[in-house]
Amino acid sequence: MDIDRPADLTAALQALEQVPDATLLAGGTDLMVEVNFGHRRPEHIIALRRVEELAELNGTIGSGVTWARLEGGPYKALAQAARTVGSPQIRAAGTIGGNLGTASPAGDGLPFLAALDATIELRSASRARRLPIDEFITGVKRTAIEPGELIHSVILPEEIPERQEFGKVGMRNAMVISTVMACVMRYDDGRTRVALGSVATTPLRARRAEEMISAQATPSEADLTEFQRLVSEEVRPITDHRSTESYRRHASGVLARRLLERCLS
Amino acid sequence: MRINGQEVDASVGASESLLVLLREGLGLPGSKNACEQGECGSCTVILDGRAICSCLVMAADAEGAEITTVEGVADGDTLHAVQTAMIEGGGVQCGFCTPGIVVAAAHLFESNPVPTADEIKEALSGNICRCTGYSAILRSLESMVPR
Numbered sequence: 429m430d431i432d433r434p435a436d437l438t439a440a441l442q443a444l445e446q447v448p449d450a451t452l453l454a455g456g457t458d459l460m461v462e463v464n465f466g467h468r469r470p471e472h473i474i475a476l477r478r479v480e481e482l483a484e485l486n487g488t489i490g491s492g493v494t495w496a497r498l499e500g501g502p503y504k505a506l507a508q509a510a511r512t513v514g515s516p517q518i519r520a521a522g523t524i525g526g527n528l529g530t531a532s533p534a535g536d537g538l539p540f541l542a543a544l545d546a547t548i549e550l551r552s553a554s555r556a557r558r559l560p561i562d563e564f565i566t567g568v569k570r571t572a573i574e575p576g577e578l579i580h581s582v583i584l585p586e587e588i589p590e591r592q593e594f595g596k597v598g599m600r601n602a603m604v605i606s607t608v609m610a611c612v613m614r615y616d617d618g619r620t621r622v623a624l625g626s627v628a629t630t631p632l633r634a635r636r637a638e639e640m641i642s643a644q645a646t647p648s649e650a651d652l653t654e655f656q657r658l659v660s661e662e663v664r665p666i667t668d669h670r671s672t673e674s675y676r677r678h679a680s681g682v683l684a685r686r687l688l689e690r691c692l693s
Numbered sequence: 694m695r696i697n698g699q700e701v702d703a704s705v706g707a708s709e710s711l712l713v714l715l716r717e718g719l720g721l722p723g724s725k726n727a728c729e730q731g732e733c734g735s736c737t738v739i740l741d742g743r744a745i746c747s748c749l750v751m752a753a754d755a756e757g758a759e760i761t762t763v764e765g766v767a768d769g770d771t772l773h774a775v776q777t778a779m780i781e782g783g784g785v786q787c788g789f790c791t792p793g794i795v796v797a798a799a800h801l802f803e804s805n806p807v808p809t810a811d812e813i814k815e816a817l818s819g820n821i822c823r824c825t826g827y828s829a830i831l832r833s834l835e836s837m838v839p840r
Contacts, residue, residue, distance in 0.1 A: 429707035431753045453751060457731055460749040463708045464729040470708055475754040496743070515819020516797070518731055520743040521750075602818035603732055 431473040437481040437551070440578065443474050445553035448576035450474045454482075454492055455521035457514070458530045474578075482525065482580065488549075491525025491579040498524065498537075503584075505594040505611050506540045512596045513537075515603050525579045531565045534626045538565070539611035540594060542623035542631035547583040552576040558583065565630045589615045593687040597679050607671040608679040610659075612687035618645050620691075622684050627663035627676050634662040634684065647692065655688060656681035694758045696721070697765025703752070711750035712736045715762060718752075723763035723792045734820035737793040738762045744800040746819075763792035766799050774837055775799045782833025786824035794820045798834055807838055 432450070434440035444450060451470035453459055454477060462468040476482055482492035485501060493501075496519045498510035513519050513536045527535040528548060540546075541561050548564040550557050550573060564572050573579065592613040598604035609625040620641045622634040637658035644651045660681030667673045694701055696719065705714050710729075715721040715738070724747055725735035731746040738747045739761040747762075766773045775798045778784070785791050794817060801808055801816035808816065813834050822830060 429753075431751075433754065433756060453754060456749045456751060456754070460710060460751060461730040463751070464710060464748060473708070473751065473753070475751070477754065514731065515734065516816060517734055517737055517744055517746045517819040518749075521745045602815075603821075 429469075429471060429473065431475060433475045433478060435478050437479055437580075440474060440476060440479050440482075441551060441553040444576055444578060447472045447474070452476060452529065452578055454523045454526045454529075455494065457518050457522040458526055476525075476578070484581070489524055489582040489584070491528070491581055492523050493525075495519035495522050495524070495537075503540065503588070503592075504590075505543075505592040505613070506537060508594040509536045509540055509596070509609070509611070512594075512598075512601075512604075512606075512609075518603075524582065528561075528564065528579055528582070529571065529573070531567075531569050531571045531630075533568055533629060533631075534605045534609075535631075536596065536606065536609065536625070538631040539609055539623040539625045540592075541582060542633060543592070543611045543613050543621045544584055544588065546585075549580040549583055550574075550577045551580040552578075556580070561631070562633075568629045587615070589613045591615075591691040593690045595683050595687050597683055605670065608665075608676050608683055610680065610683045610687055612684060612691055614688070614691040618642050620688065622659060622688075624659070624663055624680055624684065626670075627665040627680050629664075632663060634659045636662055637684070641688065647688075652685055652689065656685040659684040694755050694760060696760045697762060705752040709752045710748050711738070711740075711752045711755050711760075712747040714752040714755075715747060721762050721764050725789055725792055727789070731819075732821070733790070733793070734797060734817075735790050735793040737796045737820065739796060739800055744797050761796070763796050766795055773799050775802060775834065778833045778837045779830070782829060782836055784825070784830040784833030786822075786829075790820060790822040790824075794822070794830060802837065810835055 432443040450472040453475045482490045484490040495510040495513045527537045547558045594611045596606045596609040606626045613621045641655045663680045665676035727733045727735045731749045736747045
């Protein structure tokens with residue numbers, strides 16, 4: 429096995445140009461599990477933790493920003509999501525770029541990014557390109573990243589609503605992979621966004637529920653009930669070892685409604 | 694890399710974890726190997742000021758890092774306050790999780806000398822103990838906080 433430990437972005441992109449299919453290593457919280465269990469034997473590693481440019485958190489979110497930093501970061505619902513990731517040890521190592529690169533349906537940071545229609549910036553030695561998150565994540569653990577590229581940063585829109593909430597349903601508080609999670613945002617003009625995770629192959633926006641509730645300036649009890657029903661109808665969960673399709677469907681509506689109520693209160 | 698204050702020159706196996714290097718390559722078996730997936734915390738070490746699971750660090754990526762393992766928590770023969778509190782409070786049963794808890798707790802008290810009971814629980818939320826039910830561990834550590 430070879431390893432490159434570039435000290436800056438230029439060196440990282442050069443290393444990646446030399447070995448375009450190298451395995452990228454950031455916090456290691458996903459990759460090393462696969463390595464430890466013998467599921468992967470990387471031949472060439474490019475270790476990114478020394479690349480300070482990727483760890484910038486200033487208007488954009490560098491791919492190397494850890495959950496520990498996002499916990500105290502400027503985005504409320506992302507901080508709430510960060511606090512539910514693994515344990516303090518995992519949050520000190522794991523990064524938002526890793527969450528995107530792994531593209532698990534249960535990636536804790538993804539509903540926040542989907543709710544805001546975040547843009548992912550990819551870099552290679554020869555170019556930079558930007559993809560909306562729903563084009564970047566293409567399936568379960570599948571992304572549009574190409575050989576020779578790395579995830580540089582996440583770009584958020586200029587307008588970010590103050591009223592935003594994240595919630596996660598799981599078996600316990602710490603060290604839990606979610607059964608269902610959701611992020612709800614409400615703009616001052618009523619526009620509402622609902623993104624859910626662990627209920628489809630990729631982060632899912634409940635568009636009909638969004639449209640319905642966005643038209644209500646002061647949602648009534650009946651509106652909230654209809655919102656909950658639409659969310660439950662729109663999600664596409666499966667039954668697996670963590671939960672059942674029917675429970676996930678039910679919990680999606682309950683959770684999204686609860687988060688919306690918090691946004692409205 | 695620098696481990697417990699000493700410069701260490703190590704050659705590492707392909708994609709070997711820092712945990713394996715510590716235990717098998719460097720004769721430091723205090724960090725325990727249980728889950729190898731970051732779930733149990735028994736391999737917790739301090740790397741460049743952060744408490745992390747050494748099983749999730751690729752040893753070759755630890756080059757140049759400053760690492761403290763459980764072997765380096767005490768100051769020579771003088772135990773760390775966390776170690777003394779764990780002994781006096783009986784916060785140990787089979788002992789397997791103890792090194793990880795000592796490192797995580799020592800890290801907590803260094804950054805937050807007067808933690809609340811909830812802050813102690815949260816700091817240890819990545820450390821699994823299968824014997825004690827945690828009460829004796831939490832009582833031991835809470836005894837360090839002046840009332």
